[in-house]
Amino acid sequence: MRHQETEYTDLRSRIAEMGNAVSRMVSDSVRSLVERDDEMAKDVIGRDDAIDRMDVEIDEHCLRIFALYEPKAIDLRFIIAATRIIVDLERIGDHCVDICKEVLKLNKVPPVKPYIDLPRMGELAAKMVVDSVNSYLEKDSNGALELIRRDDEVDHLNNQILRELVTYLVEDLRKNQAIFSLMLVAKGLERIADYTTNIAENVYFMVSGNIIRHTPLKETEDEAHTDN
């Protein structure tokens, strides 16, 4: 049994490590945009290989736990959640790469506008990555629900940024390339926040056993309230 516990502890620290690495990629992507830092953008792109490796290693680790220990109940849900969460984290890493590729293009041309909402959005998204992984590690279903609520704020910022960019585009069509790139950056950050809500849904499943992927948030909150 002690051996099995070691496997779980090991899995937890691997997921924590992957979560940290991915959230740093998110904040560094946005920094590379704001500070027009090509080196940092390239560095983020380079880090994706390590994330892919972690994805495969953790997946193999989970497979081994399934095969050797046949986990049940909370352990079963903990491992299932792990196999899903790493897929989301890996996809977040891919979005960071896409964002940084756009940053490299943007850094070649004069800035279209001062960045105010994009860094805010980036900060929110990076924090959501950290919090989603923490809610997994701490088996915190309330934290997970709170995180799903926060996604609205990111969506709102994304819409605002898109509207603003369209205005810029209408004003000066010659800046279209840069504006499209910025739209893609905003979209990427919005998707990253969406992936953290997937993670949160898996955390909620792990803790409660309930699958809420297709349930309106309000309904889940009411149920959680009744159970408490």
Add this chain to the structure above:
Amino acid sequence: MSKNIKIPAEEVLIQVQDLGLSYGSVRAIKNITMDVARNAVTALIGPSGCGKTTFLRCFNRMHDLYPGNHYEGRIIMEGQDLLGNDVDLTELRAGIGMVFQKPTPFPMTVFDNIAYGLKLKGILNRTELTDRAEMALKHAALWDEVKDRLKSGASGLSGGQQQRLVIARALAVEPKVILFDEPTSALDPISTSKIEELIFQLKKEVTVIIVTHNMQQAARISDYTAFMYVGELIEFNETDVIFTNPNVKLTEEYVTGRFG
């Protein structure tokens, strides 16, 4: 969230009500109340000494074979209390068959093992005996392996075949219920999977109650699972619930192996 599931009345074959059993001054099991669903597999799980085998042996009154045992409560099957004084134990044990951990073939031929119970029931016609033995062996998925050696001694069969022979012997007298007490713990993995498959198939015809130490086995073959601890029923629920999201902390600790 309830710790014991309520099985719809029309699916219930046996109602266990406040069941207890004492050996002298020791209360081995106490206050067990649960239903056993008809044509389903109910698994009893729990750590060694939790009373699951003791509980299983109440259904066919095996404890009556030893003096000083005392039942409390009731086990109602089709309106009759199985613990009543008026119950004919031979008839009861034909209606509620039992299969043990180690195969227990009689020291006679394969055919005679099956015919034995039938003859006790008064079936003496050779053709009928042969037909019913064939049917029982087919039900126990053993026919193809023994049809050419019905007249050979049962002790020549492998462990897994012997266990299926014992199941066929129980099936021959057309029981309503078969009790399995760790039926695969003395078998290799291939024989185990054959017995598991057989139990899974059997529930079309009989109701099965099984005690197993192998939790994976309980998870694979049972519809309902009862988790017992120190003589008490801790949680009784659908097997899926017990192994994926049990309602009681103690059950969770047991199924995840964090016990004690």
